[in-house]
Amino acid sequence: MWQQLEPLLPRVSKPARYIGSEGGMQTPRHGPDVVSWLLTYPDTYEIGLPNQGLQILYEILNERSDSAAERAYAPWTDLEALMRSSGLPLFSVDTHRSAALFDVIAFNLSAELTYTNVLNCIDLAGVAVRSAERSDSDPLVGAGGHCTYNPEPLADFLDFVVLGDGEEAVGDITAVLHEWKMSGRTGGRFGVLRELASLSGVYVPSMYEAVYRNNRLVAIEPRYPDVPPVVEKRTVADLADWPYPKSQLVPLTEVVHDRLNVEVFRGCTRGCRFCQAGMITRPVRERPAEQVRTMVSDGLRRTGYDEVALTSLSTADFSGIEQVVADTVNSAVNSADCGQVSVSLPSLRVDAFTVGVAAQIQRARRTGLTFAPEAGSWRMRMVINKLITNDDLYSAVESAYSQGWRRMKLYFLTGLPTETDPDTLGIAELARNCVELGRRHVRSPSVTVSVGGFVPKPFTPFQWFGQNTVVELRRKIGLLRDDLRRAKGVQLKWHDPAATLVEGLVSRGDRRLGAVIEHVWRNGGTFQEWSEHFDLGRWQTAAEACGVDIDSYVHRHRNSDEVLPWDHLSAGLHKDFLWQDWRDALNEVGLEDCRWTPCYDCGACTGYGIEHVVASAVPPAGGSQGTGMDLSSDGAVPVRLLQRSLAGAAK
Amino acid sequence: MSGPRLRVRFAKHGKVRFTSHRDVARIWERSLRRAGVSVAYSAGFSPRPKISFGFALPTGFSSDAEYLDVEVDPDWVLRQGFNQADTRLVEELSASLPAGMQTLAVAELSPGEPSLQHAVTSCTWSIDAALADVGTDAVSGLSDVIGVDEVAEAVSRALSSDELLVQRQRKGRLSTADIRPAVHFVEVQESIKDGVRLRADLATQPQAVRAEELLASLHPPLRVLHACRLHQWITTDASQRREPLAVPELSVAAAGAAL
Structure with missing residues (x-):
């Protein structure tokens, strides 16, 4: 063609x-x-x-x-x-x-x-x-x-x-x-x-x-006896058997994440309750460090990239991450022709020590840092099981400023279960305090606060939660905007609540949503991820034409006995485990990471006869004990290494 | 203080011609690394590889005469024992490029050699042209196709006039420019499927003339179906010119034929 x-x-x-x-x-x-x-x-x-x-x-x-x-x-x-x-x-x-x-x-x-x-x-x-x-x-x-x-x-x-x-x-x-x-x-x-x-x-x-x-979904049943009543997910037991991609595509034009990507582990058991990825990809399966090293060095040589991202849902949790980063650097230095190679660690959950290491080795390119506290108050973070304290965040931010960063980004969700206005406003307070800390170290520090409306996802403890309305999300964003109006150095950005509404509609919709999607498409609604093409009106018109009540899908709290549209599918997680976790959330009770603590039988391992593949029996220093903090970044924390200074240091 | 510089001439044909000037820069950064060329980096907060390109080739056009200058690590030159007559580097650099791009020649620049942007004064283009007011998907037949004779007349009218005015969009403002002094040579070569093939020498200094502008200035106006840059030229004195890096016609033909 x-x-x-x-x-x-x-x-x-x-x-x-x-x-x-x-x-x-x-x-x-x-x-x-x-x-x-x-x-x-x-x-x-x-x-x-x-x-x-x-x-x-x-x-x-x-x-x-x-x-x-x-x-x-x-x-x-x-x-x-x-x-x-x-x-x-x-x-x-x-x-x-x-x-x-x-x-x-x-x-x-x-x-x-x-x-x-x-x-x-x-x-x-x-x-x-x-x-x-x-x-x-x-x-x-x-x-x-x-x-x-x-x-x-x-x-x-x-x-x-x-x-x-x-x-x-x-x-x-x-x-x-x-x-x-x-x-x-x-x-x-x-x-x-x-x-x-x-x-x-x-x-x-x-x-x-x-x-x-009565207009309610009551069951999803196999039509034939040989069709299984519940479809179980597939899980690769050992990532070492699948060292792919072996020759990652190198595009000729600019794309997102344009770098070598090496997946260091799959799955995450930190247990953040809003996070669907962390629930459906269990258990944790680490790639052997030796294989990571090989994939990095082969990949760099083959692609000509000068940046490698070690990817996972929380890369700092990889056993011996520091060593792997150091080895990556060293191999680039040893093969003298490779030039400078930067290492980025997206989704980095980092304690102070790792920040120190990062600072030491990334002098050349100090681009944006992103922390993801996700919520503005400790109480709220107990609810979502993202167990980092305000002080954890402040000390991480301060160490970054002290090492010369001037700008950082903070990611938050709003519209979380049990969220009150003080919780929301806690976001503004954290941001202001971060800028204040920065002033001690650098001139005109700045913090960009990114706020997204929370969308409850299937197979998470929050799957029963009624999502906030567009009006409510707008009100909360308005609270933050008013509160931050005169805050020097703080920029507020937010995801369009209208798009959040449609994401909520589709993410927990049943088969009746198909007609709505088709209606939107037939009326020209493509590329809805793109703000210049997204149009809530199209979706509302379509829902009305198809007799779909958006409120009931998006904003209604579900009960434990309600049949969910995905009940005939399984991510291994027991429904009663998720329900218990939902109750724990409402009671502000945290849950520890099972890769280093005894199993609480969520079902993801036991049901499939598999288990965690983790090289270290203990959590990384500082991480995971309820005091760990996030130094995550969408573009990653780039760790660019100057060949010369390192070669010098080696001597 | 600058280290040894290499000048590379390359061709760009086929699918890859739809990459942009910026894309090509990125492709080269990676290809040089893959080929093991130790590129020098700028100092400072955000080090960049020291690679500079000549005049941007419009996205979609092909070329037998693209250039880049790259500063390399002096130690690497020593280790590599770079030698003008050695074609190994040419081959290695071609192997590391995507299909459609081919390295034609590599040479070390003498110190003080001006940059491509400064040195190049004109380019030779092969331009496939059709009548401007015919849409590409028109299947209306012969009457819309312009012939060699008709275009030759239009060209000779244009070349014999004192000025050739074109409309230019500059910083959002429309202005009129006279491109006549920048049109050095135009020749109608042959009839092709939907129009004619021209060969033209167009100046790049003091202001570059685009192939589209030349065709739009003719009466009747033509449009570019496709264009290929055949040569870039450096004027050495009043009547002499040379290429930044000459290659035997043979290897250029091979590059084009490969696609």
């Missing part, structure tokens, strides 16, 4: 989004005996390309002899208009192959507001958006990623959904599809979907019936 696409590219913004040709691009082998996957990220190339999940599956599927994989991203609105007017379908960026020629179109679902783009991509592929209307020769449409823990709003559009880690599941699915393809598609689409439904971790929505009574 390149010949048809090429003449359109001079007429669109950022045409390099569509050319592929990245370093690390695979050479897929297609054929009648090969199951072909189109791995699709339903947002722009620059957001989607760095997605590590898709890159891992891309390599695994291309390594297998019975499968091949290519990648697609949502074309921006300018190219989409040209594609539609010239009849060009969605295409892969690798070989510019039409999407409809693939056996599987598989989406990564990382954000609810991308769902209308999922429909748009299916439609651009020339495939019916509703799975019931697809024919035997159409591609199967699948999805994976964190949002699939409640896939119900997309149940009518997805043929299958994978829960949990995809490394093994894509192989199992490929094997089933390969056999089906080789048999001349015996049993048709229905037959193969029914077979997929029996695979562990694979959910086929059409094999289940949602039962409503």
